[in-house]
Amino acid sequence: MDYYKVLDIPSDCDAMVIKRKFQHLARIHHPDKLPTTLSQAERAESLEHFQKIEEAWRVLSDEKLRNKFDAERAQGMNQQMPISEDVDLDTMEFDEEEKTYWHECRCSGRYEVLEEELENGVTLVGCTNCTLCIRLLYSLAPS
Incomplete structure (x- = not known):
C-alpha cells in the first residue's frame, strides 16, 4: 500500500x-x-x-518508519526497471551540498542516491531520464 x-x-x-x-x-x-x-x-x-x-x-x-517506508517504496519502484549495470559506490561522484551520490546514465540522465537512502539499505537506483536503473555495490560501516 x-x-x-x-x-x-x-x-x-x-x-x-x-x-x-x-x-x-x-x-x-x-x-x-x-x-x-x-x-x-x-x-x-x-x-x-x-x-x-x-x-x-x-x-x-514517525520519522524512522517513514524513512524505512520510503526506502522500501523506492526499492519496489526500482525493481520494475531493467538493471543496466552494477556500480560500486566508491566510483560514484558525491555532491557535498546535496549529500547525494550520482552516476551518469548512458542516456545523459543521472542515477542519484542520498546518503540517508544508503543508510536505509537502498540498492537499486533509477535514472532521472529513462527507465534504466543500477544496482549499487556497497556495505555500511559498522555503527
Whole structure:
C-alpha cells in the first residue's frame, strides 16, 4: 500500500502537511462521523478506508518508519526497471551540498542516491531520464 496515495499527498511533503491531511480525512471517514443515510456496504467501505488512513498516519508521522517506508517504496519502484549495470559506490561522484551520490546514465540522465537512502539499505537506483536503473555495490560501516 502506498501511504502517500492513501493520504493523497506528495512524497516530499513535510510533517505538518501529513498531519493536516490525516486530520481532514479522519474527520470525513471516521465511523462516528458518517451520515446515518449510508448503507451498510458504504459504511464498511468507509471504515476500511479509515483504517488505511490511520495506518498511513502511523507510518508517515514517525520519522524512522517513514524513512524505512520510503526506502522500501523506492526499492519496489526500482525493481520494475531493467538493471543496466552494477556500480560500486566508491566510483560514484558525491555532491557535498546535496549529500547525494550520482552516476551518469548512458542516456545523459543521472542515477542519484542520498546518503540517508544508503543508510536505509537502498540498492537499486533509477535514472532521472529513462527507465534504466543500477544496482549499487556497497556495505555500511559498522555503527
